[in-house]
Amino acid sequence: MEDFDVFTNEINFTKPLFKNILNKYVNEVPSTPNGPNYQSGRKLMAEECLSDNDDVGCAFHLSEAASASLRTMAVYRDEQLKTAENKLHKITSYIKPIKDLVDSNPISKTDKKFLDKLSEGTDDITNVLDSFALEDEMPFYKRYLHFSKENNVDNFLKILKELPKEWTVVQLTVPYNPNENLKPLIEYRTEVDSIYLSLLTNDYLDDTAMGPVTVHIPANITKEGERPLFTELYSLLDENYKTIDNAQFLNNKRLVQNYWSRREDIDLRMKSVINVMDKEWLGGWGSLLTGKLVDSSLKEKVVKLVDTTIQDWGFIRLTQKQKILLYNLLESCPVLQSQQIKTCIRRILTEHGNTEDVRQVLNFECGSCTKEFRFLNELCLKCLSKSFEKIHHFGLVDGIRAFSQAAMQVKDNDEWAGLKKAKRHPVILIVDEMLDTFPWETLPILNQHPVSRMENIHFLYYLYKIHESKIVDGYFAAKCDVGRYVINPEKNLDRMENRMTSFVEYWCPEWKGHVGEPPSPADFIAHLSEADVFLYCGHGDGCQLAARGGGAGVEQARGSALCVLSGCGSVRLAAPAPRAPPAAAHHHLHIAACPMVVGMLWEVTDLEVDKVVSTLLSLYVPSEAPLPWHSVGKAKWSNKILDTTSEQKGQIIQERDILRAVCRARGSTNYVMIASSVVARGLPLRIRE
Structure with a gap:
């Protein structure tokens, strides 16, 4: 009791007691913990490890602190799907832990004789119970999604060694903030003054027995008179949303001019955010984000x-x-x-x-x-x-x-x-939910690198093991024979419909899909399951079309599709108030084993996005079209008219690596807000030779 002062409203912990409480919390965590609280505990443990020069322990605890709630959702959906396929699964899942407990504590011969006298027919009951036993052992990559003693440093290091040697895996994490337990997200999301950058795998780590390393970098530091970087980013995104949302009410020349002026101002502000991230925030530490x-x-x-x-x-x-x-x-x-x-x-x-x-x-x-x-x-x-x-x-x-x-x-x-221009292998960025809004891929040091984001090391390993047989030289060996699309299902983006329909008909006429109407949930699931490339052009991410309830139905799909979702905020993390865990379309798609999702971080305008998406697909998907897409005349593109009589404008090199294709596609728009919104989430993916 000497650690507590009962005459104040504060509790002063001695260091050993504090560590014991933390250890007890993270080691005796329930099977489905509260995600945010679990993350807070792990971040505090990581800080203790770093203070003890234990970089490996620090990186492990930070890996556990990334998107914990998503793991709970994945486990829950897996159980749901098993129950749907096998009506007895729920019963057998209840029996198994009891049977394991009985097997681990065998009764003595004396007790057995006594029980045999009290009960008859126990052998028959045992045989019945054995018939309901769960015979299949859950694979390790699924068990690691759970919250158990298997989530430990040794297994963490084992996973890192199993991942393809070509990958550089980097995690960015914000430190623990006690206000996360007291304030709504909109208030504490700007209270970040540093980040942890953890090198999980790296070119220069591979040759040592050291394991992951973590550096603590100051962030959100501003000069006098400047707005903090987080405040400025959320402010300009809010302004961007209002500007685009109000565009439908422009009814005279002065309002139109004001609209374009505001768009240019927002663009300049985003350039400034990227510049501050690069020069004032990361500086030389940006070198830790590069690929092998x-x-x-x-x-x-x-x-x-x-x-x-x-x-x-x-x-x-x-x-x-x-x-x-x-x-x-x-x-x-x-x-x-x-x-x-x-x-x-x-x-x-x-x-x-x-x-x-x-x-x-x-x-x-x-x-x-x-x-x-x-x-x-x-x-x-x-x-x-x-x-x-x-x-x-x-x-x-x-x-x-x-x-x-x-x-x-x-x-x-x-x-x-x-x-300076040396070719590099893919970078996998595991980005903390609090940092996910930032356009990391458009930093000058990264903007020509193949970069993909993942939720956490658990899901990276999960997707890798599911598709391991298709991974060649660090890339998912993809096909692009089958294409499916859903364009303008709400029938209120006519010019976008004209543009993207004319592109698909010109570049990949063998593709099939729905235009100007929503597919049935069964058709939407079938598109995701059948396609090598799936394209959605409309509002949001389109996953609501799979089933009612915000996209929970897409987990039924089982395919290997590259999903390109071109709607506003299609891969944005959205956290419902007051402190619910953030969710997004790519979460559901990754649970369904979709290897790669390309989408938008925030609100975008259809013409500029159509340029980016059509350029991306024309670079990635082979075509027998007479002219390369960049040479096609597009003066009347919004009217569904393409000019294929113009001369070819130089040689275009196809790009079979989707991450490099995304880098090049960003250059097809002059707007930084559009280019920086495009991100790839999932496994590096490349078309087979």
Whole structure:
């Protein structure tokens, strides 16, 4: 009781008690926990691990903190589908845990004789119960979706090793915020001042036995007079929604001019958000988001350069984590500014070293720092500099200069020119629900990379294992023989209907679908199950057409379709008030084992989206059309008229990699708001040769 002060309204925990409570909470979690509370507990555990220099434990707990409620929904829907197929499944699922309990506690021979005297016909009852036994063992990838003791560090590392070696898996997570339990989402969603960036798999992690690493990055920091980045993003998205929603009421020239002026202003504001994310927020840490180099010789050159610098300058006490961060930073130097590089080098050398080494040499000369610090970034620069000098026996300025010179070699030397445009393997971004609205893919360091988002490591592994036989060199080997579409089912987007119908008829005339009418739920499910490529053009995500109840019916589909959903906010996370977990169409589609969904993060306008989607499909889907899509005249496209008599405008290279096709398709619109709204969610996907 000494840990509690009964005369205040605050509870002061000692550190051991706090850790014990956290351990008890996360290890004795119920089979279907409250998602947000479970996530909060895991984030606190991750912070404790990071303070103890346990990067692997930190990454594991952060992986558990990502989209926990989706796992509950997936388990629930799996049970529903099993029950629908087998009416006795629910009964047998109740019997199994009782039988397991009985089997794990066998009765003695004396007790058995006594029971045999009291009861008759027990053998018959046992035989009946055995007939209802669940014979099939649930595969591990499904068990890992559950909340059980199987969710542990060892299995987490096992999963990471099983994933294709080509993938770079990165998780972005916001820290725990106690106001999540007190305020509505609209208030606490802007209260983010840092993020955790976890490298789960990476080019330079593969060669070590270290495992995942995590860095704590300041975020949402603004200069005087500027709006916080989160506040600005949500404000401009709200303005974007109102502008597009009110477009239907434009009835004179002045209102039309005002509409376009507001659209341009919103576009400039989004450019500013992306610029602040890149320059002020991530800076050099953006290097941790890049994919593995296809040309491994470039990686070897980077490692050699960093290792040579370490040896020449005598950095004898650099940790393996610091080396991994430096490898990634120098590899990305060609696309980073000099100041970003120097700032990141300073933080790597001072804030990511061995905490115990710093404790031993620190004299706390500034008067404000104490030995009670948990993280090195809590110390002032003066104390960090002095500690660095005592550990490495030369000054921090010299240390920064050493790696800055190596970075400038990579940045300016012609010998390294190929690194800037070097081809890379796919990046899988696991993005915290609180960060999902940001356009990560359009950051300058990522905008030409094949990037896909996933909800959490559990679903990434789930989809990978379901489609493992089709994964070749890190890509789902897709087909595009069968196409299905639903265009303008609500019959109130006539010009969009004309444009997209004329495109489909020209580029892929063998495709089948519904135009100007909603398909029946059975037809919608059949489209998803039969198609190699499924296209939806209309309001929202279209999944409401599968069944009543907001899209819960699409889980019945079982197919391998690439789903392209071109409606407003078609892959946006929507969290019902006050604190319900966010949900989206791609959640339901991933539960149905759909490998890839491409859609929009927010409200968009149909003409610009039609340009992007038609360009995307023309790059990805082979066609026997007489002219490439970019050469077709589109002056009267909205009237369903295409000009195929014009001359071909240069050679176009087809793109069988859907993630690279998305990158190129973003360039077909001049509006940043449209280009940055397009995201891919799921497994990297490429058409078979």
